[in-house]
Amino acid sequence: MTTRELTTDILVVGAGLGGVAAALAAADRGAHVILTEEYPWIGGQLTSQAVPPDEHPWVEEFGITARYRQLRDGIREVYRRRYPLTDAAKGRADLNPGAGWVSKLCHEPRIAVGVLEEMLAPHRSTGRIRLLERARPVGADVDGDRITRVTLESEVDGETVAVTARYVLDATETGELLPLSGTEYVTGFESRAETGEPSAPDEAQPDNVQALSVCFAIEHVDGDHTIERPADYDFWRDYLPEAWQGSRMLSWEAPNPRTLEMGTRAFDPNPGDDVAEVDADQSRNAGDANLWTFRRIAARDQFEAGFYESDICLVNWPSIDYFLGPVLDVPRDEELEHYRRARQLSLSMMYWMQTEAPRADGGAGYPGLRLRPDVMGSDDGLAQAPYHRESRRIRALTTVTENDVSYEVRGDEGATRYEESVGVGMYRIDLHPSTGGDTYIDVASTPFEIPLGALIPQRTANLLAANKNIGTTHITNGCYRLHPVEWNVGEAAGHLAAYCAATGTTPHQVHGDVGIRSDYQRELEAVGVELHWPEGRAYAY
Template sequence: MMTLDVIRTDVAIIGGGLGACAAALAAASLGKRVVLTEATLWHGGQLTNQAVPPDEHPWIEQMGATASYRRLREEIRAYYRSHLPLTRAAREDAQLNPGNGWVSRLCHDPRVAVAALNQMLAPHALGGRLFVLRMHEPISAWTEGDRVVGVVVRGLQSGREVLIEAPYFIDATPEGELLALAGVEHVIGAESRAETGEPHAPEHADPHDQQAITVCFAMEHRAGEHHVIERPRQYDVWRALRPEGWPGSQLSLTTVRPETHEVLERGLFESDDGKPWWTFRRILDHTRFEPGFAASDVTVVNWPQNDYWVGPICGVDAAERARNLEAARELSLSWLYWLQTEAPRPDGGVGYPGLRLRGDVVGGTADGLAPAPYIRESRRIRAELTVVEHHIAHPLRPDGPERFADSVGIGCYRIDLHPSTSGRGYLDLGCWPFQIPLGALIPIRVENLLPGGKNLGVSHIANGAYRVHPVEWSVGEAAGTLAAFCLERGVSPRAVRNTPARLDELQSLLVRRGVELAWPTLAPL
């Protein structure tokens, strides 16, 4: 029988997503010992190993984020100011946007996010309160009744297995893997309209109705040079594909506007609306740096054309998962190859052979793509309270969002669902600035496991608003704070929510730590 290494701690965070980092910071700063595991070399999830610049609401510079998330944003900006040759104007810009991408007010290199997160976590690691196990993934969980007592993680390089024991576990994996391993009641895909009452829910529940994943990549453009990659194996498949409801080929600069489904024409470097694809998620604008520093801009490609919606990776067998992950990577490589060889140019020619894949930006993977796919949708706990469309959707609530007395944070984003593995197209709805209720963090049965990301108690529809960077961070911060609070007082999360004095005590602690619990009156997005 194999002998397991055993680590005992106060709070075990399985998975190293963005919410995991927030949870670790919260629990460790409250004096608890924390173990954090991550399946790749970079913790930070969608901000780092998935290579997605932050999707944020328009008020992010003034409100609507926790103090620790604000610190993360400032650490990122401080890195550029301290270590890189910015122009004077860029250096003095209080709201520096290194890439000047129009998707976000802080489009930046994922390596800088890794550095900023390490800077924030380092004091707790050096002080012995935080231990990080990188390149380790969960493979099993031990339970006793309604409690998780241990989780086994395996080193992806070493093969060693480690048993982590703790009174509290936080699942911060990208797909809610611990929920499945520990037998925690959860939902995959879309609930039925009869279950949630949502007008945009399907008539029948469909676990395969999951948002597309995207394998992102970074590229630059060196005009006059030749950097065309080898023709991808599946290129002909993707080049020929004409998705239903799409205005043309999957590999095309013509897409649809998510809000209206009208045809959207946008060039690679030029566009009538001043928003070409190149600047969408640009993470390095070379004009923001001293001459000679960068030969080209760098942009991250997380565009509709490399959304992989053909099949799910969550809740399917290992073989199907592997096929879909491989096909998603092939789609992204095919999109790059099409841009290099067939994309129409304004001068009448085709192809931009000077587009150069920048695998170094995402950690130097073998194929040059991000090491992890961008996961928009996870398993989600069946919770004491499930947030649904009619809690937050502007069309259903003209007078404002639901007010949750048990709020442990806030967030804001449109209800933005990308095309689905069930064949559904875009669903994009106006949404009010919303709260994160404590009830959405508490499983209906299990007492000591908390969600640390997109796996909280929200419906498939509401997940479209709760899935973005600052919300995931806020969920993780609330979970880490709650775990430390319960350990300190010897109470359960369920008891905290259902005891007014305890709930008030927790909310007061969150407010003191810089967590906003309610929005002022604002217009919907």
């Protein structure tokens, strides 16, 4: 089979939030872009992984880029234009279609796919952005410190395409281009001796990576919709993770991430709650007391009676966190086996809920629970892609550590301020149980900045990180991995690549020369990227 050869200014591998943002930023500045995606939907954690946006408490006012705000506004506009909202729901400026407690904008993932496609459409029409769909990176040619060509393989027919580009952006979910290109990177937990972080272990643990999850959507309707008993159900039904302190993983019980004490969540399908009372602000309320409303993505009471037969609930709970083994830097067959087992865990949780889960009325099982494969865009009702919380991370010019963002360390001084800042973000350091046997690590953080040097590898000259693969540690990845930060990282990387292509500079020169860097930062600000948090505003998390 022959390999197609393509050439472009900028290659963006991975069309998750960071990749789409990078492509838009680069094309808007005048570059030609090839954007690739492995899964059927673009959008990554917001769509193919089906995770409602984890955002900071002030997202409706400030602290995100203008393009990310366009995405959020676009999602709400679809509901206002096309869905039979109640008058009360339609009148809410901060419409939350799912009225979920985890986010101010819980929604069905397909809506975000459409909005992202619409944002890309003008550039695709002119040919400035070309999207290679269902393509996975499998090789990279390198000349010295530069990547000269990246080879991708079709997930549909095995056809290969090789792309030559001046700049290459790794926007994959797990930093796939790093080992392929020989770019230096780190995985798992760094040692305290290396990072100086109070929460780090004495010895490095490269295979100690946060759990991944395979999410799914459910509703509760009349009838018996029990799925076929999963092949691995017996294993998962009896599994007792150490962090669960003697309780089964398939249960309503789980550790409290902040106190580590075991607690029991409620599960009350279609509770008829007052959606106007939902306060989706995790700095005030974790919101997970009732798992049904925690990540609800469609609240039927916000729509005309009968439009939705049931609420739609997105399952991304501790009970589906898969941490039996790492999927980074293992043989491909071992990686795929872990994904298979993670999918079996999710299906086992579904089957347990349908057949054995204790109900408030003293009975067992909710056979009326039904998977929604149409909502997930899949055949089996599970998300198209696993939700990876942690990626390979570049050895960067600037690495953000716990000492830069921890409230306990920084106090009212706030996070480290970077003259090289290319954006802002905010989330608690939230680490899920890991493949090394750790339970939750939860550290209060302060509003932080994204340093330019975190996007730039120490050595590789024309590669930029554009997803969760930036220069963070295992610990600070826990607050830099969320939706708006990933978008901001991708947007800054895409603009930087286009800036360098147009001006004949390099990312390392932009980082090292104050005058050039300031020019680049002024361009970011001009397109609506906030480089620092607003002064004179009181906020804490």
